[in-house]
Structure formats: structure tokens, C-alpha cells
Amino acid sequence: MSVAGLKKQFYKASQLVSEKVGGAEGTKLDDDFKEMEKKVDLTSKAVTEVLTRTIEYLQPNPASRAKLTMLNTMSKIRGQVKNPGYPQSEGLLGESMIRYGKELGEDSNFGDALLDAGESMKRLAEVKDSLDIEVKQNFIDPLQNLCDKDLKEIQHHLKKLEGRRLDFDYKKKRQGKIPDEELRQAMEKFEESKEVAETSMHNLLETDIEQVSQLSALVDAQLDYHRQAVQILDELAEKLKRRMREASSRPKREYKPKPRETYDFGDTDQSNGGFSCNPTPKVSASSSFRSDKPSRASVRSIPPLDQPCCKALYDFEPENDGELGFKEGDVITLTNQIDENCIRMSQVGEPGCVLHAEHQRTETCGTVAGDKATPSITEGLGRAPASLLLLTWPGAEPQLRTRPMLQHIPVPAVPGSRYSSTALF
Template sequence: DFTEMEKKVDTTARAVLEIMTKTTEYLQPNPATRAKMSMMNSMSRIRGQEKGPGYTQTEAILGEAMQRFGRELGEESNFGLALIDAGEAMRELGEVKDALDMEVKQNFIDPMQNLHEKDLKEIQHHLKKMEGRRLDFDYKKKRQGKVTDDEIKQALEKFDDSKEIAEQSMFNLLESDIEQVSQLAALVHAQVEYHSRAAEILTQLSSKIDERIRDASNKPRKEYAPKPRISLDFSISENHNGGIHSARSPAPMDQPCCRALYDFDPENEGELGFKEGDIITLTNKIDENWYEGMLHGNSGFFPINYVDILVPLPH
């Protein structure tokens, strides 16, 4: 039945579009990072670069923080050594997640995108053409007497031809839907591989941490030995209440600029780092979320909600 096929094709089109979107959100759940990626990729294209930075996995961010503080605590610290182990495992998890992203994009999202942009668009084109010819036939049929029978017959033949082409294209799509099942299988297989590798990495980490706990419990506890107190004669400097002057020199206020409300540590190439209180010269507004500016001779992008505008950019 033509109408039933049309309904199924419409449902398929809506399903493909929404599932592609939701799959991307599932793989890359942070909307702010997705927006940043989109902006950075756009800037890369403008600058003629091949590709912007990829999605920063939260596992990799956590792992970097763990390793940084683990190294800072040093090898004498049980906690520091365990943090280094955990940080390395998190870094590996981030790499496995990157592999999942790539696998799903190549074998699930890209084929779905191709289906949406080619086959489904082609069917919509045939249906639209058929509808136009149906209206033409109805119009000429109503004017019977003023329009020749040959014209009416030609209009009917054109409508029938278009309907047959649209029907054939819908039939082919619905009959070959096992291809979409194969693509869905690729998504599931990629997830199985990811969770299998993640479980393996975390199991190894768990064993390492358990071993560190056992080793630490078998070592003799160190006792605190207070050092003898030394008597010191403190004198108050004349300048004790002299006040503290900021070493930062503010940027001139005759050009667009802003003041940093918080510290911002860049995570991607092209971002501009700064400290709370820095005065940043504004050069461009990228979009509703990002500015471009200069500080200490360096230029880059930074989020709008991290700064307070002192002199706005000209409209």
C-alpha cells in the first residue's frame, strides 16, 4: 500500500536523523565541549587547516589531573604513587573512548548520514515531483472541456510515471532495511569492544591498587618525632603595613577590553589562558560563547562567561 510505505519511509527518515544526533550526544555528552569543537573546527577551516582538535574525553582530563598531583606528591607518598597508576589507567580509557568514537562514526553515523542525505532525500524528491504532477492532473481534469483529452491523458501518464518511480524507490529502501540492522550491529559491537577493554584496564588498575594497600600495610609505621623548638626574636618590619601593589599593569581603556573573572587554563590549541584580574584586549567575537583576544603578546580564544566587559567591541 502506497500510503503505508510513505508513512514507514517518513518514520525511517525521522528515526535516522534523531538517532544520529542522540548517538553523538551519547559519545560526546558535554554540550559546551561539542560547541567548542564546532567553533574550533570552523576556525581551522577558515585558516585553511585540515582539522581542529578532537573531543577531549573526560577520562583523559581526570587522568591528567591524577598524574600531575601524583608526581607533585612524589614517590614517598602512597597516595601519590596510586594517583599515578590511576591517572595512567584513565589516560588509556580516554584512548579507548577515542577508538570507540572513531569506530562508531565510521561504521554507524557516516552510513546513517549517507542514507539520510542520499536515499531518503531522493525519495522526498520523487514524492514532491509526484505531488506536483497530481495537482497538475487534478487541475486539468476539473477544466475538462476547456482542456483537450490528450492534455488530460498526458497529465495522468506523467502522474502515474512519477508515482511508480516514488513507489519503487520506497519499496527498495524498506526491503533493504537489513543494511540499517548491520549498521546498528556495528554500533553494538563497538560498544562491546569498548566496555571489554575498559573492564580489562580497570581490573588491572584495581589489582595494582590492592597490591599497594597490601604492601603499605606490611611496612612498619613511622612514628612522629617532634623536633626541639628554637627560640627566635621576631622583629616587625617598618613596611609591614605598607600595603601590596599589583604587579600587573592594566591595559589601556581606549580599546575594547575585558577583565578576567576567573582563571582559565587552555585545553586546546588556539585557546588563550589567563588569571583572575587580567585585563585582556578584545579583537573579535567568534560566536555567542567565545571571544578572541590578546594578553602579554599572545592571542587566542576564551569563553565569554569567564570575563567582564570593560570596553565593548564596536558593533
Template sequence: MFPSCSGLSLSMVLQLRLHQQSSSGGSHWPPSRTSWCFPASCWSLQFSLPVWSSGASRFPSSEQIPDQNHRVAVMSVAGLKKQFHKATQRVSEKVGGAEGTKLDVDFTEMEKRVDTTARAVLDIMTKTTEYLQPNPATRAKMSMMSSMSRIRGQEKGPGYTQTEAILGESMQRFGRELGEDSNFGLVLNDVGEAMRELGEVKDALDMEVKQNFIDPMQNLHEKDLKEIQHHLKKLEGRRLDFDYKKKRQAKVTEDELKAALEKFDDSKEVAEQSMFNLLESDIEQVSQLAALVHAQLQYHTRSAEILTQLSSKIDERIRDTAVKPRKEFVPKPRTSLDFSISENHNGGLHGARSPGARSPARSPARSPAPLDQPCCRALYDFDPENEGELGFKEGDIITLTNKIDENWYEGMLQGNSGFFPINYVDILVPLPQ
């Protein structure tokens, strides 16, 4: 009997008290009882468990144990004993450099490939989500709101807000404010609507990739790969148990050693079969990648269609605006101000001046050319720099006589003829083809 073992670790207590050796070397019932105590870090719990006086390491059979509580206690001690043996073997390999049972090259190669597959699946799932939903703050908000939706019993939380939809909403809002009289406002509405459609196409991409790529990858990670990991963990435990008993053959019966080897071989076969099945069926992962590529192809094809239509619409608006006559700015008459100068003590004058007396002289209006012949309106002032060029002022109506090339026209203004650049004028009546 040990009165106290508070200063010992749990493993030391188990090692000291698992067996009591009797001088007779036989096992008998009832077993002697040993008071077990755990250190303070293990709750300082004290209880009594049977310890058999036996020269062998076996426990009595269930028929020898009349009390169910004792049977459960024996099973618990057997489990603790096995875990202690495994831990001892692991420490001897890691620290002491002991040699463990080696697995064949084919097995270790499959294990490496499965490990790489598991890491690839997990990392690709994360990176795919970041690719589809690049805003980390929005992703965190979505995750929180989805959790709240599940708590409330709702089917699903709000979807990811696409940046295209946000941009389109802003454009349409200001387009409405500018109104239909504004070319800028009209085109803002057009582009905003296209951006809204692009956001919907992006939502469709997110949904298809999730259903046909992310969810199957998630299922692979949580079922097949987790099952393989379980088999490998079990195999490692049985290997440690077998190696521990193999090193202590003098203290372990041949039947126990054979049983440990058989369990090790069984676990190896199960783990090997599960890894083989996964690696040989990797065409499923290829199909999932094909679904990802197909979804992106559909997204980009539909996006190209939307943008092509938008581009044509904008070009048409530009052409329509170019042929419309430009509105002339007509200044409103200035507000008149009547005032009088009172006669001062020196004897002054008093009276009123009309605003016409102060207004500057205006140049006579240019006579526009008739619009029944090819002509154009000057958009800017053009000062000739070379001989043969025709100078004009903004707003002048120039009669067109010939198109020199893609960049220059020939025309007449107030009896003068010359060349001028096309981008300085707005065509009112084009030259005949």
C-alpha cells in the same frame, strides 16, 4: 490593453491576462502584445509578453514562433501557468474541501514508514553524537574549529577532549608533585595513567562509531531519503495538475488530460519503487546498528581490562604498605631560651633556668617485645569493655598467642593476657599457619 495593475496581485494579473479571447476563435501570428505590470512588492517591473487570441488554452508550437526570445517567454509563461493551476487546486483542497485523487493504501503505508525512517535516522544521528560527546560547549567549539581547519586547508580539526583524559591529567600532575615517597602520590599516578588509557579507548569508540554507524546513516539521509522526498514532491505536483485539469474537463482537451494522468502514474511508479527498495533493504540499517553495538562492546571490554589491572595494582600497594613497619614520630628537641631576671629596686634575684626544669616528666618507654615471635603493633588505644579483653595504648608491641576468629586476636602485654580486635593492630610477625 491594461494601463496599470499595480493594485492587483501577481496571480490576479496572470489570471486576467494569460488569454485574450478573439471573436474568430482561431490562433494566429503574430500575437497581440499585452503590457504586464507587477505590483510594487514584485519590483514594479513592466514588460511585454505575447498573448494569443485563441479559444483553446494551448500555446503555439515552437515552429510557429520565429523568435527565440518569444519561445523562451512562452515557456516561462507556461511554467507560471502550471504553478498557478497547482496552487489553485491546493487552495481548493485545503480551504474549500475539494476531494483530490487518493493513493492506494499500500502506497500511503509505505510513505508513512519511509517518513518514520527519515525522522528516526535524523534523530538517532543527533542523539548518538550527544551520547559520544555529551558536552555541548565542547561540541560547539569542535564544530567551529573544524570549520576553521577546512578554511585553512587542514585535513581535520582537533578531536573531542574526553573527560577521562582530563581527570587522568589532573591526577598525574598532583601525583608528581607529591613524589614517590607518598603512597597517595604513587596511586594517583597509577589511576591517572589508567584514566588516560580509558580516554584513548573512548577516542577509538568515537572513531569506529562515526565510520561504521553515523557516516552510513548520514549517507542514507542525504542520498536515498532525499531522493525519495524529491520523487514524492514531484508526484504531489503532478497529482495537483491532474486534479485541476480533471475538474475542468470542459475547458481541457482529452489529450491534455491523458498526458497529465500518464505523468502522474509515472511519478507514482517511480516514488513507489524507490520507497519499496529502501524498506526492503533495511537489513543494511540493522548491520549499522550491529556495528554500533559491537563498538560499544569492544569499548566496555577494554575498559574493564584496564580497570581490573588498576584495581589489582592498588590492592597490591595496600598490602605492601600494611606489612611495612610504621614510622615512629620522633619530636625534635625544643629550642632553648636563656633569659635572666634583673634585680629590681626591691632586691630580687637574677639567674637562668634550664629548659629541663620546665619540661614535663616523661613516662618510661615501653620495652618492645622481641620480633622473633608473632607480634603486632597497636594502631590505636583500646580500652577493654568486657571481661577477658586486653587493653593497650597506641604504639604498644603485643605478643600474639592465638587467632580467635576473623575479627579477634589473643595476645599478651606486660604479663597481661586477653582478647583484642584485629583492626586495632598492625601485624609485624604473623602467627604460624
């Protein structure tokens, strides 16, 4: 900077300090100029605020706006022509509806309705994109150009005018110490800057019809968007009403519960004391309780629910007439108690009875139902090895046969039975 330039900056600073601190009065501008300056300042604030709010109206999500700005900047750096668009909320909603509508399937009324609504939402998003483009071209860009050029130019002229006024006031205050020619040049420059600033402000205020036309373009774009949106929503509403009528006219499907599976509660030793989860096949009344096959792992059916029962621990092959034979694991029905030491039992229609030693009885529990007595249940047989005497039945003279080392095994009570029984075998 030259010496003259430094001196001019010094004059301006001195005059500004004297006005702000010392209360010196500077050259006053006329009221018309001040009024135009005030209107221009308000116009600048209005345009800046409206631009910001319009962008927020079109793109309400600040995070998405920031991401879009970054992507646009990267696209410019890479030289890409096409920039990514703003993710419209209608489009995101439509994608969600379509995804879950497809997952629900065509046999779902709600799924079909979601597909219809999702397609309509995506159409709304496309219309919203068109609104963004039209508003940007016909409203945002012209106003942004007004801020970048006309208003910026006026601010430059006003700033230059203020500098020349300070220079002129400083020299005028020192009149006599400064050459008259220098004072005259300062005054001419001040008047020139004032005229330029006044002209630019006048032109801006007189051509504000351009801003009105730009605002009208914004409203027209909104009207077009809302017309298309109303049309799309009307079509969607009609589709949904039609689907409601179709769904109402269809016969309702009644719910038919599936038959419950039955479970075998007999083999507690195979499930750590719990119930077996394997379904138990149904057995007819004429089916045998004993399997003819030698397999030890065969599944055996439970007896009728109104009879107490027991389970055999060992195989027994009858050697004489009237003896009851059974296999290991057979479930035997206890039909009656003959006396204190004899219990009648049956299997596959064969009668028989079992005799147990009196001295091993430790605890009994029994009930009487009608004219039938339930067997006395002996837990002593399960505490130690014992001899079990099988008695032929019927017979004139009972023949006793010994079956050593038979222990009792607990069998859970059958659900629905009125008996609480413990197995004797």
C-alpha cells in the same frame, strides 16, 4: 519561467486552496502506497534522531562539541588534513591525577596511586577515541549518507508527485474546458511520479538489512571498547590492592614533636610592651648573671623562677668590701627583706642590700612564702628621680653610699613563678 510554467503553478495553487479551504477531494492514493510512505517517514525520523543521540553519547559536552565543530571548520578552510579530536573526560581526569601525583611525590602512597590511576584513565581515553573513530566510520557515516541521498531522493519524488497530483486534479475538475490531450498528459505524469516514488520507497524498505548491519557495527564497537576498559580497570584495581598491601605492611612512622623554643620575656622596652620573639639560650646554674664584656646590648639570662627579681638601670662599681657591683641591664635576685627600708639581694653569689627612702613609698605589695618574705615593691621610685642608698653587706658598721638618679623599670612576671614583682632598678 515560461507562461506554461506560470499557468501550471497557478493551477496547483488553486487546487490546493480548494482542498484546504473549500473541502474539495483530490485523487486518493492506494493504501499500500500510504503505508510505505508512513514507514519511510518513520525511518527518516528514526535515522535523524539516532544520529543526533549517538553523537551526544560519544561527545556528551555540548560546549566541547561546538568548539570541535568550529575547529574542524577552520581546519577545512585552511586545508589542514588532521583535525583536533574531542577532549575525552577520561583523559582530562587522567591528566589531573598525574599532575597532582607528581606534586605529592614518590614518598606518598596517595601520590603513587594517583599516578597509576591517571595512566589508566589516559589509556581509557585512547580506547574511547578508537570507539569514536570506529562508530563514525561504520555507523554514523552510513546513516548520514542514507539521510543525504536515499531519504532525500524519496522526499524529492514525493514532493514532485504531490505537485503533479494537484495539477491533474485541477485539470480533471475542469474537464471539457481543457483539451483532452492536456488532461491525458497530466494523468500520465502523475502515474509516472507515483511509480517512481513507490519504487524508491520499496527499495529503501526492502534493503533495511543495511541499517541492521550498521547498528550491529555500533554494538560491536561498544563491546570492544568495554572489553578493553574492563581489562584496563582490572589491572588498575590489582595495582591499587598491591599498594594497599604494601602500605599496610610498612611500619608506621611515629610523630615526634620538636622541642619548644624558650623566649626572653625580660626586655619589654625593646618590643613596645610585648614579648621578645628571639629564643633565649639556656644558661646553667653556675653561669654568671653579669657579663664581663662592656657591651651594653648583651643578652642577660633571667634568674631562677622561684625568686623575685629586678633589673639595673645603671652600672655600679663597688669601692668597698661587701658592696654588690652590677652592670646596666643586670637581673638581680631579691632574696630577703631585712626591715622596712632594707632589701637583701644577690648576684653571682655576692650578697648585698639596698635601702630606699621611706617617704617615697606610695604602694607596696608583698607575700610571704614559708619563712621567706618577698620584697615590698615600691612604685614611687619610678615616678620621680630619687636617691638610692647602697649598704655594704655584711659589715660591722654599715657604710652608706649614694647613687643618685636611679629609677625603677618594670620587669614582667616570669611565667611559672609564684611571685608578681616589679623591678627596683
